[in-house]
Amino acid sequence: MTVASDKPKVGLFVTCLVDLFRPVVGFAAVKLIEEAGCEVDVPMAQTCCGQPAYNSGDRHDARMIAQNTIRAFENFDYVVAPSGSCAGMLKKHYPALFKGDARWEERAKVFAGKVHELVSFLADVRGMDRVTAAGAGSVTYHDSCSGLRELGIKAQPRALLASMDGIELREMRDPDVCCGFGGTFCVKYPDVSNAIVETKTKAISDSGAELLLAGDLGCLMNMAGKLKRQGSPVEARHVAEVLAGLTDAAPIGGRD
Amino acid sequence: MQITSPDFKQNARHALDDVQLQKALGNVRAGFIDKRQKAVDALPEFEALRDNARDIKNHALENLDLYLEAYEQKVTASGGQVHWAETAADARSIVLDICRTRGARTVTKGKSMITEEIELNDFLDAAGIVPVETDLGEYIIQLRGEHPSHIIAPAVHVNQDQVEADFRRVHTHLAPDRDLTAPETLLDEARQVLRAKYFEADIGITGANFLVAETGSSIIVTNEGNGDLTQILPRIHIVIASIEKIVPTLDDAAQILRVLARSATGQDMSVYTTLSTGPRRPDDPDGPDEYHVILLDNGRSAMLGTEFQDMLRCIRCGACMNHCPVYHSIGGHAYGWVYPGPMGAVLTPALIGVDKGGHLPNASTFCGRCESVCPMKIPLPKMMRHWREKEFERGLNPATQRYGLKAWAFFARRPWLYRLATSIAIPVLGTAGKAKGRFSWLPFAGGWTKHRELPAPETRTFRQQWSQREALKQGGAA
Numbered sequence: 225m226t227v228a229s230d231k232p233k234v235g236l237f238v239t240c241l242v243d244l245f246r247p248v249v250g251f252a253a254v255k256l257i258e259e260a261g262c263e264v265d266v267p268m269a270q271t272c273c274g275q276p277a278y279n280s281g282d283r284h285d286a287r288m289i290a291q292n293t294i295r296a297f298e299n300f301d302y303v304v305a306p307s308g309s310c311a312g313m314l315k316k317h318y319p320a321l322f323k324g325d326a327r328w329e330e331r332a333k334v335f336a337g338k339v340h341e342l343v344s345f346l347a348d349v350r351g352m353d354r355v356t357a358a359g360a361g362s363v364t365y366h367d368s369c370s371g372l373r374e375l376g377i378k379a380q381p382r383a384l385l386a387s388m389d390g391i392e393l394r395e396m397r398d399p400d401v402c403c404g405f406g407g408t409f410c411v412k413y414p415d416v417s418n419a420i421v422e423t424k425t426k427a428i429s430d431s432g433a434e435l436l437l438a439g440d441l442g443c444l445m446n447m448a449g450k451l452k453r454q455g456s457p458v459e460a461r462h463v464a465e466v467l468a469g470l471t472d473a474a475p476i477g478g479r480d
Numbered sequence: 481m482q483i484t485s486p487d488f489k490q491n492a493r494h495a496l497d498d499v500q501l502q503k504a505l506g507n508v509r510a511g512f513i514d515k516r517q518k519a520v521d522a523l524p525e526f527e528a529l530r531d532n533a534r535d536i537k538n539h540a541l542e543n544l545d546l547y548l549e550a551y552e553q554k555v556t557a558s559g560g561q562v563h564w565a566e567t568a569a570d571a572r573s574i575v576l577d578i579c580r581t582r583g584a585r586t587v588t589k590g591k592s593m594i595t596e597e598i599e600l601n602d603f604l605d606a607a608g609i610v611p612v613e614t615d616l617g618e619y620i621i622q623l624r625g626e627h628p629s630h631i632i633a634p635a636v637h638v639n640q641d642q643v644e645a646d647f648r649r650v651h652t653h654l655a656p657d658r659d660l661t662a663p664e665t666l667l668d669e670a671r672q673v674l675r676a677k678y679f680e681a682d683i684g685i686t687g688a689n690f691l692v693a694e695t696g697s698s699i700i701v702t703n704e705g706n707g708d709l710t711q712i713l714p715r716i717h718i719v720i721a722s723i724e725k726i727v728p729t730l731d732d733a734a735q736i737l738r739v740l741a742r743s744a745t746g747q748d749m750s751v752y753t754t755l756s757t758g759p760r761r762p763d764d765p766d767g768p769d770e771y772h773v774i775l776l777d778n779g780r781s782a783m784l785g786t787e788f789q790d791m792l793r794c795i796r797c798g799a800c801m802n803h804c805p806v807y808h809s810i811g812g813h814a815y816g817w818v819y820p821g822p823m824g825a826v827l828t829p830a831l832i833g834v835d836k837g838g839h840l841p842n843a844s845t846f847c848g849r850c851e852s853v854c855p856m857k858i859p860l861p862k863m864m865r866h867w868r869e870k871e872f873e874r875g876l877n878p879a880t881q882r883y884g885l886k887a888w889a890f891f892a893r894r895p896w897l898y899r900l901a902t903s904i905a906i907p908v909l910g911t912a913g914k915a916k917g918r919f920s921w922l923p924f925a926g927g928w929t930k931h932r933e934l935p936a937p938e939t940r941t942f943r944q945q946w947s948q949r950e951a952l953k954q955g956g957a958a
Binding site for chain 2 (some may be wrong): 238240242243244245246247248249250251259264268269270271272274276277279280281282283285288289291292349369370373374379400401402404406407408409410411412413414415416417420421423444446447448449450452466473474476477478479
């Protein structure tokens, strides 16, 4: 039996990529949210945030998926996602998706008010200013676009990383420039996407860091996939793995 | 010009393989961004000025009919003449009519994207009238038989050695052994050649950055002074501008000017900001005898009142393309029509149809950098998404994409089925990729694995692992 507590109740929006490709990020998120004094649960009725449909112009399916997400999370105090992109979808685009819909617009707004990206939730909402995990050597941090521009995430992950012992942040050139992932963009326009990610991996390599961190698994899979194809020794992890100290798993794309 | 937007993918591939172009694009990345940032940092009220500029244009667009009429009255009162052109063809025939009735043989032109849009140069050429571009960049690409690849730096795709070769090829009246190694020598030579053309010209044609309803003035901003010579020296001045260039007052124009050059080139102001109001008055020292304004619609009024109205705020500063990773990779010509970059990705489908321009709003990562620097705060990614919606509604996107999306959505809308499917698929995929941790090739993932490895999943989904953990906890507590 779970005993009712007065801790805030957080629903973890796992994100489909974390659920399918890198569960350790989900467990890292749970650990960090619990360390921030919250109770976490994972509603099983969640699937995806709906961005693939929304950004492909399929508003109908996007709305259906959004309704499913809202229903699944309505009873929580907060909804937290280890992704700026998915959190941005839930927080900024769900209300836009239901604009003028008498039944859903208000519901979407109330829901959006509870949504946070993981690291900004820890730092801005829960006031976390340090983590207990040990350092990870030299790291470089890529600002994923949605988190940066839709949610203002830039200082928070750097501050939490800086609180760790044995870590050195080496900024890459243009950390705030897109990596070329762009969801379906990277498979619809593979050549253009490749040109963009090549610029990014050059900046990553030039930084001299051993480990690439970011807050979005989509971008990380793109950059790590390119680094691996190039034979680069730079490893890649979601920032939550490092902040939670869950770095036993192989880095994204495996170990050589 | 021939529309090649439907061939965007091939255009992009060629651009990526073009060594000269890639070299030139490095300058875009290096040049514009830092200069803009410095100008913005030096002006603490820049954000407030952006809001103000947006509000001014929104007000003008909400009352466009009133301000256009007021503008026409003022132009007429100052001795000028306003011509209304619904289409590009209408605008061209108005120009030709003026040229023919005045016996014009040579026309000088200031830099104008609108005359690119209506394909004026080819049209005048075919009619036996010689158009001479006077902006240095425009002059260079005219010599090369090309079109602008950037709305404020039309020849940004050309390198200095290419310009030198073009000048040697065309300026055959000059000494073949002249030294053109320094950039200034190219500038001097262009200036010298063009100087003579200004005096030969019968008509000068300019675009407009603003049309001011309050005074009937048109305003152009330039850095070379060529616009002034174009509109002052010939006997006749024709302004060609699209209807959304209107602002209510001179003060409004001045407000927007504060964000224009800063966003474009990082200058506080462009070198020349030139107002023209009607023809030469008896006491004026110079100016044209005739002053014509051609107001072009060409699809813009159809954008009013739609989800694309905000696009009409655009002041053509080029900041969006200067900051666009896609533009940085492929340059402007790959977009296949007049307007490249993020602003082109929204405007082009409105002007040539989403059936032809559909690739442009799709070829975006939605990184949002364009919107973050747009001085008019135009929500460019949002409007690109609206175009994707129009495409989707009309079934214009490829069948494989549609069916792939529909199949995915079928599962994403049904949580239990989604869980079932992923709990079967992921262990298979994870086991297959376990040894290496990634895939170099997978069926149906060619778009991804063409250029990069696909990281392999773990052997169980997060939710499988979580459910098991919770079940163990429950068991332990019972």
